[in-house]
Amino acid sequence: MPIQEIVFYGLSFLSIYVQIFLLITFIERRKEIKYRTGQHIDLKEYPSVTVVVPCWNEEKTIGGTIESLLALDYPSDKVNIILVDDGSTDNTWNVMQGYIGNPQITAYQKENGGKHTAMNLGISKTTTPFIGCLDADSFVDHQALKRIMTYFDDTEVMAVSPAIIVTKPKNVVQRIQKIEYHWGIYTKKMLGLNGAIHVAPGPFSIIRTSVFAKIGNFKKAHNTEDMEIAYRMQANHMKIEHANDAFVYTVTPNTVKKLYKQRLRWIYGFIQNTIDYRRLLFKKEYGNFGYFTLPSGVLSVVSVVFIFFFTIYNIGHFIVQQTIKISTVGVSLPTATHIFDPFYINTKAITIVTLVLYGTVILAMLIGSRMAEGKPKFSFSFIWFFIIYSVIAPFWLMKAVYNTVFAKKTAWR
Amino acid sequence: MDWKKYLIVFILTAGVFGSALYVSNTLNGKKLTELKSIEDKLSIDILSSEVQYSLLEELSCNQVTTSVLSDELSSLADKITYSEENLGANSDQISQLKQSYSLLEIKDYLLMKKISERCNKKSVFVLYFYSNEDACPDCVKQGYILTDLRQAYPELRVYSFDYNLNLSAVKAMISIYKVPSDLPGLVINGQVYSGLQTREQIESVLKLKLQTKTPTATKTKVQQ
Numbered sequence: 257m258p259i260q261e262i263v264f265y266g267l268s269f270l271s272i273y274v275q276i277f278l279l280i281t282f283i284e285r286r287k288e289i290k291y292r293t294g295q296h297i298d299l300k301e302y303p304s305v306t307v308v309v310p311c312w313n314e315e316k317t318i319g320g321t322i323e324s325l326l327a328l329d330y331p332s333d334k335v336n337i338i339l340v341d342d343g344s345t346d347n348t349w350n351v352m353q354g355y356i357g358n359p360q361i362t363a364y365q366k367e368n369g370g371k372h373t374a375m376n377l378g379i380s381k382t383t384t385p386f387i388g389c390l391d392a393d394s395f396v397d398h399q400a401l402k403r404i405m406t407y408f409d410d411t412e413v414m415a416v417s418p419a420i421i422v423t424k425p426k427n428v429v430q431r432i433q434k435i436e437y438h439w440g441i442y443t444k445k446m447l448g449l450n451g452a453i454h455v456a457p458g459p460f461s462i463i464r465t466s467v468f469a470k471i472g473n474f475k476k477a478h479n480t481e482d483m484e485i486a487y488r489m490q491a492n493h494m495k496i497e498h499a500n501d502a503f504v505y506t507v508t509p510n511t512v513k514k515l516y517k518q519r520l521r522w523i524y525g526f527i528q529n530t531i532d533y534r535r536l537l538f539k540k541e542y543g544n545f546g547y548f549t550l551p552s553g554v555l556s557v558v559s560v561v562f563i564f565f566f567t568i569y570n571i572g573h574f575i576v577q578q579t580i581k582i583s584t585v586g587v588s589l590p591t592a593t594h595i596f597d598p599f600y601i602n603t604k605a606i607t608i609v610t611l612v613l614y615g616t617v618i619l620a621m622l623i624g625s626r627m628a629e630g631k632p633k634f635s636f637s638f639i640w641f642f643i644i645y646s647v648i649a650p651f652w653l654m655k656a657v658y659n660t661v662f663a664k665k666t667a668w669r
Numbered sequence: 670m671d672w673k674k675y676l677i678v679f680i681l682t683a684g685v686f687g688s689a690l691y692v693s694n695t696l697n698g699k700k701l702t703e704l705k706s707i708e709d710k711l712s713i714d715i716l717s718s719e720v721q722y723s724l725l726e727e728l729s730c731n732q733v734t735t736s737v738l739s740d741e742l743s744s745l746a747d748k749i750t751y752s753e754e755n756l757g758a759n760s761d762q763i764s765q766l767k768q769s770y771s772l773l774e775i776k777d778y779l780l781m782k783k784i785s786e787r788c789n790k791k792s793v794f795v796l797y798f799y800s801n802e803d804a805c806p807d808c809v810k811q812g813y814i815l816t817d818l819r820q821a822y823p824e825l826r827v828y829s830f831d832y833n834l835n836l837s838a839v840k841a842m843i844s845i846y847k848v849p850s851d852l853p854g855l856v857i858n859g860q861v862y863s864g865l866q867t868r869e870q871i872e873s874v875l876k877l878k879l880q881t882k883t884p885t886a887t888k889t890k891v892q893q
Contacts, residue, residue: 262737268686269686270683272686273678273682276681276685277674277675277678277680280674280677280678280681340862396679477873498765506844524790540670543670544671547670547675573855577809580809580810580811580813581809583812583818584810584813584814585813585817585868586817599700599703599748599751600751602755603693603696603697603700604693604697604756604873605689605690605693605757606875607693608689608690608693609686609689609690609693612685612686613691
């Protein structure tokens with residue numbers, strides 16, 4: 257068996273393992289998953305929460321973000337909103353001024369220093385026991401905060417991440433991200449149930465303020481401060497939960513180029529943070545985070561890059577064969593018998609294994625869509641998802657690996 | 670750490686993975702069984718032709734079926750080639766199929782040669798000796814050229830043999846025609862040609878052979 261096939265089988269086995277691990281978690285613990293759509297929730301007490309909104313040139317979306325926070329179904333005297341203008345060069349600060357006078361809102365302006373510095377300014381001004389972040393391109397569902405706060409009944413829970421939904425997808429690039437985000441809700445919930453979450457996303461993760469006193473503030477962390485804080489919390493054995501029914505709507509990149517830049521930052525951040533926290537890998541005391549989350553992430557980077565080259569190799573081989581044929585005898589069409597004879601249906605082991613792998617992924621996506629929308633929904637976007645991501649994902653992955661090897665930094669935008 | 674869960678997931682994954690391999694193996698096995706049944710049918714057909722030939726003295730030449738087998742042999746050759754490339758795990762079975770296929774080809778060749786002589790049918794017989802891609806890079810090209818020529822010249826009958834096939838009958842053919850190991854090797858109506866023969870080279874030989882004969886609509890086969 258050629259070496260590339262052995263590697264293919266090895267990576268496929270591990271990828272199927274990851275999907276089955278998550279699926280078993282889902283089957284085992286499905287009763288613990290809350291779906292409270294339409295339910296009225298009353299908390300025993302309503303702890304005060306500060307939501308920091310770091311902004312950099314967000315004049316178009318900041319208003320909607322603030323309005324969604326003001327509309328939260330949570331006692332308004334318990335929700336403080338700190339707006340931080342991180343050196344915007346557009347009209348963001350003026351839009352913020354429109355909200356001055358609202359007792360819930362305070363606004364600060366500072367020189368541009370990166371999102372982590374804006375967050376840290378917010379933390380320094382926070383007096384409440386809970387603190388959250390809301391990126392200025394995201395909007396919260398009015399029930400989100402209540403649903404999140406129920407998880408803090410468990411005093412061991414130090415942070416809760418929300419379910420992020422793509423808001424009003426307008427084109428195919430955003431529609432495939434919608435599917436991906438739905439899939440992400442399932443994956444994150446399963447990781448949460450295994451105590452193995454690796455990111456407390458910028459859109460509306462809520463963290464106990466005491467966490468920052470214990471482990472320090474946000475760091476630049478390769479422009480993925482929301483990932484690094486989760487790594488650091490895991491390193492300090494702090495529990496992170498996922499509120500799968502606390503929805504936050506976010507604006508996603510609407511072009512392939514913007515998507516590429518965003519993902520390059522994410523993957524680069526993942527690789528760098530994993531290198532920074534490599535001591536957690538395969539260490540018993542860090543549980544599923546060290547044994548499952550981090551290795552799975554590394555596996556996905558390696559697999560996508562490998563499959564890309566594997567496919568290129570196969571296409572290259574086909575082109576070489578066809579070139580020899582055409583240069584020898586000219587162009588000819590395949591005979592009709594080859595097209596219609598079931599004998600020529602590909603039944604190679606490699607094909608069946610690939611189908612099984614895709615099957616497990618599609619199943620996960622359907623469960624994700626059920627968690628997000630109440631019922632599993634298959635759409636054409638699934639097909640676009642596989643086509644577009646298998647073509648473009650390898651590029652941001654490879655660039656992230658390249659940047660890591662040659663020590664190049666990624667930009668926010 | 671819930672090691673039990675890791676173990677259970679491993680067992681399940683191995684089960685799923687194993688099932689995928691099993692399904693593939695079963696489907697491939699069915700394909701090989703299909704090939705075997707095609708070979709069995711062809712074997713009967715050739716036997717039937719041989720019997721017809723024996724009866725030739727009592728039959729007129731145009732009552733002998735000569736063109737049916739070639740298409741089926743050709744289709745079988747395509748399937749065996751496809752199986753060799755795609756069903757590598759069953760190489761022993763494929764090797765056996767190739768052996769019996771080669772025998773069928775030799776039988777067809779001998780019979781067609783006799784019928785051609787006896788009934789004055791004008792055919793050109795090409796015995797094509799090839800080897801796998803690594804040992805003979807030009808064999809791929811030679812295969813394409815012969816397939817193409819077969820379509821252009823219906824009088825051409827091509828029989829392809831794996832030079833390294835472990836079958837005494839093929840070895841006997843190699844020895845009888847003194848086919849050198851410099852592959853690809855062609856034997857055109859008894860004359861040996863070694864190394865890659867271009868379309869033009871083969872065509873010039875063909876035209877020469879066909880000049881003295883009247884073309885007939887005999888079908889042929891080729892293995893790439």
